[in-house]
Amino acid sequence: MTDPRYVAYHPDIEKPTDNEEKLFDEMANKLRANNEKAYRKHKRGLRDAHAKSHGILRGELEVLPDLPPELAQGFFATPGTYPVITRLSTTSGVIRSDQIRGVRGLGIKVIGVDPENKTLPDDHEVTQDFIMVTHREFLFPDAEAYLKKGIPLAILLANLSDTMINVLSEGLALVNKLIPLRPTLAVFVRPNTHILGDTFYSSAPLRYGDYVARMLYAPRSPEVRALAGQSAAHYPGVNALQDMVVDFFGEHDAEYELRVQLCTDLRTMPIEDATVDWSEEASPHRTVAVIRFPKQDPYTPERRAYGDDILSFNSWRCIREHRPLGSINRLKRKVYDASSQFRHSVNNAPIREPRSAADLPD
Template sequence: MAQTYIGYSPDVEVIGEDEERLTAEILEIMASTNRKAFERHRHAVRDAHAKSHGFLKGELVVPELPEHLRQGLFARPATYSVVIRLSSAPGDIHSDTIPAPRGMAIKVIGVEGERLLPGDQGGNQDFLLVNIPILSFGTIGKYRQLIGLLEKNAQNPAFLQRAMAGVARGVEAAVEAVGVEPGATLRGLARDNDHLLGETYHSMAAIRFGDFIAKISAAPLSDNVRALTGKDVGTVGDSTMRDLVVEHFREQGAEYQIQAQLCTDLEKMPVEDAAVLWPEELSPHQPVATLRISPQDAYSPARRVYGDDGLSFNPWHGIREHQPLGSIMRVRIAAYERSVRYRHEMNAQPRVEPASIDAIPD
């Protein structure tokens, strides 16, 4: 029997009564965090995923796909240039000795289609992924609580943050011992410092997938990065993650499989709650493209400055066929624009959007 996928329509999203108020509160907390980070560094950083570990040039290869997967930029066979940013999740720059979720942001260059944001002149599509499949605080109301917790933890001295992560690991073990699924935020705080190139990265929240609804992921494909999955990197210092990325790509490449998990049941696979893990038995992840990265200098001075101070990644920077869905994604419309504007104004740097891969420095 053929799989039945839920068709996209605007009414799959339900806007809450207090969403406007909660969005305003979240924006103010994020702005405050931005200002505090600027005062510490005398340099403006992103209000999420502030610390970069590498900027990579690569290509996204879309093969001939089954009819139901021919959606958006995956509609026909093509090879796109991409730029990838690897990062840690906090909105400030901390030592790698403090466990944290990792991020993979992918900018696909030269994607045709109706743009999501008014005045968007770029022809690119951004996908923002994290190495956790769900967000425990998966609604805007719970997210309001989350950023308060994260902001409080971010102000702790490093040894207290490490202690909190250690406590989280202990609590997670106790929770799993009695067969209860620990929350994604708990898992995020409890992350061991596994090799970030061996991680699988997830959109966490849903996006439009052309005629359908999906979550997107990037999983290790080539043997060399699959071998790094769950690998303990040993003693960790301030910049270990960057050093691992630079060392790997100095002589090796990497391949990741881009996958789409299509929604088949809006109750069991909700759009408005990013805390719900979509069951594999209802809809498995299906490959839609291959991300290929050649050996390169992943963190040259020119590339670091270009990536940290010029580039921006935004889930709303893309085409309508890949519109972000749910309240967690909706709050990002204003949040990302405000953060980007502040960062570029304070650093006196123009916002850049590459029209070709040649714009990325070597």
């Protein structure tokens, strides 16, 4: 029996539009053109988003014991510890200086789930992926808005130099002090902070066993909590984010919390509009797991090559109880796989999921 305080998951909770498949095909074609353009420029395949990595980490995820029934769902239903591999990135599909303001990304790959319980029929791997960004809500409500507004904006930005991007960003930051910018522009004026102190969000909803949820990842141990909001100004290089990750994990361990926010009302916490803020007062994020990273070198040449060429993250690589929901996520099902296939093909790299944390090179 489900808890009446929370919206129960059922297949009809999503409301796809009649033209979605056409939109998805159009989006895949546009992104393929971007992939091909990046390949001609760099002579290697890049991700069409999250192109630049800043560190590849090996750790473990502990599902906490004694969770209340509404939180003990899906992968989190049984206490236990699992290996994880994570990749820190910037969400742009263009390789730029880390001095450029923008959204950062986090891919979490949990190893050891039931391969017979996967969402996609051809997925028989033992991995569960969670993909998060430093922006609480997605910038566009659905696939149609993303195609009409997001892709033209991305193409425009991709054709600007780092210098021009920086000038525009600093100008927008001044404007934002007088007139608050729309969220689609505000992401470009957020000051750069230490990436290991940032909080990351799923932005769009996913199935959470019997319920529906959004998730976040937040600093837990004192060393990383101290980095929250800390200016990155004292890391001036083009690879500043990589430098700060390598410096930190050369001296410290780190712990982070994985938290879940359950949906309580589909009117105020909609599935199909990813731009709507889900109220913490109505339903706060609650901790369901702890992710721990020991001291390590997170960006050796071997790790960089593994993370950029072999490793892939896809929110649809998941068990059925954590199926992504909403228009934006249905779009990702098509375009993530197409991008990955192209990148691995032109780089002559195998598409291979890790079977253990030892698959990540030291």
